[in-house]
Amino acid sequence: MNIKDLQYYKKLYQEKRYTKVANFFHVSQPAITAAIQRLEKELGTQLIIRDQSHHEIRFTESGRQFERHATQMLKELDIARQEIQALKMEKVSIGLPPIIGNYYFPAISSMLAKENLLQNINVYEDGSQSLFHKLLTGKMDMALLGAIHPIEDEHVTSHLLARKKFKIIVSPQHSLATRKSVAFQELKDEPFIQLSDHFIHPLAFEGLSKKTRTHPPVIYRTNDIQIIKGMVAENVGISFLTEIAVPEYAPVIALSLADPGQPEFLISLAYRSNHILTPLQQKLVDVLTKQEQRINGS
Numbered sequence: 494m495n496i497k498d499l500q501y502y503k504k505l506y507q508e509k510r511y512t513k514v515a516n517f518f519h520v521s522q523p524a525i526t527a528a529i530q531r532l533e534k535e536l537g538t539q540l541i542i543r544d545q546s547h548h549e550i551r552f553t554e555s556g557r558q559f560e561r562h563a564t565q566m567l568k569e570l571d572i573a574r575q576e577i578q579a580l581k582m583e584k585v586s587i588g589l590p591p592i593i594g595n596y597y598f599p600a601i602s603s604m605l606a607k608e609n610l611l612q613n614i615n616v617y618e619d620g621s622q623s624l625f626h627k628l629l630t631g632k633m634d635m636a637l638l639g640a641i642h643p644i645e646d647e648h649v650t651s652h653l654l655a656r657k658k659f660k661i662i663v664s665p666q667h668s669l670a671t672r673k674s675v676a677f678q679e680l681k682d683e684p685f686i687q688l689s690d691h692f693i694h695p696l697a698f699e700g701l702s703k704k705t706r707t708h709p710p711v712i713y714r715t716n717d718i719q720i721i722k723g724m725v726a727e728n729v730g731i732s733f734l735t736e737i738a739v740p741e742y743a744p745v746i747a748l749s750l751a752d753p754g755q756p757e758f759l760i761s762l763a764y765r766s767n768h769i770l771t772p773l774q775q776k777l778v779d780v781l782t783k784q785e786q787r788i789n790g791s
Contacts, residue, residue, distance in 0.1 A: 494535060496570065498528040499563045502540070505529070506560045509550055532559075572631030572765075585774050586615045588624035588636030590692065591718055593760060596737040597637060601780065610777055620691030620716070625649075628763060634774055635764035637781070639693045639735070641700065641756045648766055652782050655760040659697055660736045660747040662721075664728035667746070674749040677705045684712040684730035686721050697756040698733050705752060 504514045505525065515522040533540050540556035552560070589598060594616070605611040619627070621639040628636050629648055637654075638644065644651040661680065663669050688694040702708050712730055715721060721732050726744040735758035739747045762781050764770070770778065 495528070495531065496567075498532050499567055501525050501528040502532060503560065503563050503567060505541075505550070506552065506556075506563075511550075568630070575631045583773060584613055584615050585610075585635070585777055586617060586633040587777070588617045588619060588627060588633045588638075590621045590624065590637070590639050591618055591716075592692075592735060592738045593637045593639060594618055595718075597760070604780055605777075608776065608780055610773075610780065613773055614777070620689070621693045623691045625763070628765065631765070634768070635762065635778070638761050638763050640759045640761060641693060641697045643759060644761050644763055649763050650766045651761045651763040652778075653759060653761050654782070657758040657760065658736050659694075659701075659750065659756060659758055660734060660739060661750060662725050662732040662734050662739055662745050662747055664726055664731075665744070665746055666728050667731065669731075669748060670746045672748055674751045676751045677701055677755075678707045680709050680731070681707045683709050685709050686713045686715070686724050686730040686732045687711050688718070688721065688734075689714045689716050691716060693758070694733060694735070697758070700756055701733075701750075701752070704754070 501514060501518065501524075504517060505511065508514055508517075511522045511525050514525050518525075529541060536555070536559065538555045539553050540559055542551045542553060544551065598616070602611060605614065617624075617627075617633055621636075624633070624636045625638060627633055638651075643653055661669075661675055669675055685698075687698065713724070718734070718738055721734070722739070722743060722745055724730060725732050734747075736747060737758070739745060762778065764774075764778070
């Protein structure tokens, strides 16, 4: 099956016009027609119904089904190209959410250097939600991800490394600063400063809100954790962060949540299930998983 034929077909499915597809690929319209005919002959079925009177095309049930497979085949081909290119470079691309990167990566950097791995790693920072999507599409080899549930996806192999609590973060000047813990319902009128939807925190916050039927106002969202802690320190509002984002020397106070069954911040190492690890990547996986005790503080 010709790759170009698949590309033409996918684009035709999107545009519904032969002329648009031909112009996009800078080929003649008969070239697109011939590609579709080759696919129909190879599959032994009609994919497209041509309405000459209205200059329109419609896709048969087989045509609609085949578009899904064509999309998946082109996606896998793109991932294969990226993986082979990475093999040539002898580099491992790993995604790190800012919180996990700041907490975990420095702790293992000496071990990575000792194993001669540090110089072979390209780090990409983003929120866990975005990194998971990039992992699935082959934009990186593996990622350390934050989640509120264990990762269960047939396309991903994961190793749970740690479970951490979420905390309520307040200013030393806040009325709650002398408390050790607080129930979420007590915070119904408190203005929250939150991480954006690229992170896992909003999902945990939303789940806790629904469970306790408490919906505090969120007055500001940002991707920058330091901005959040700075605004909280100035008593602009309070926040909801995993405990690893708030070391003891931070200029804010971390309160435990008194609510039963509260969400946890889970740290996992993940990579695509259909990806065959290179010796370099396997070595990195071994080093990261061996640090489980360090992550758990034991």
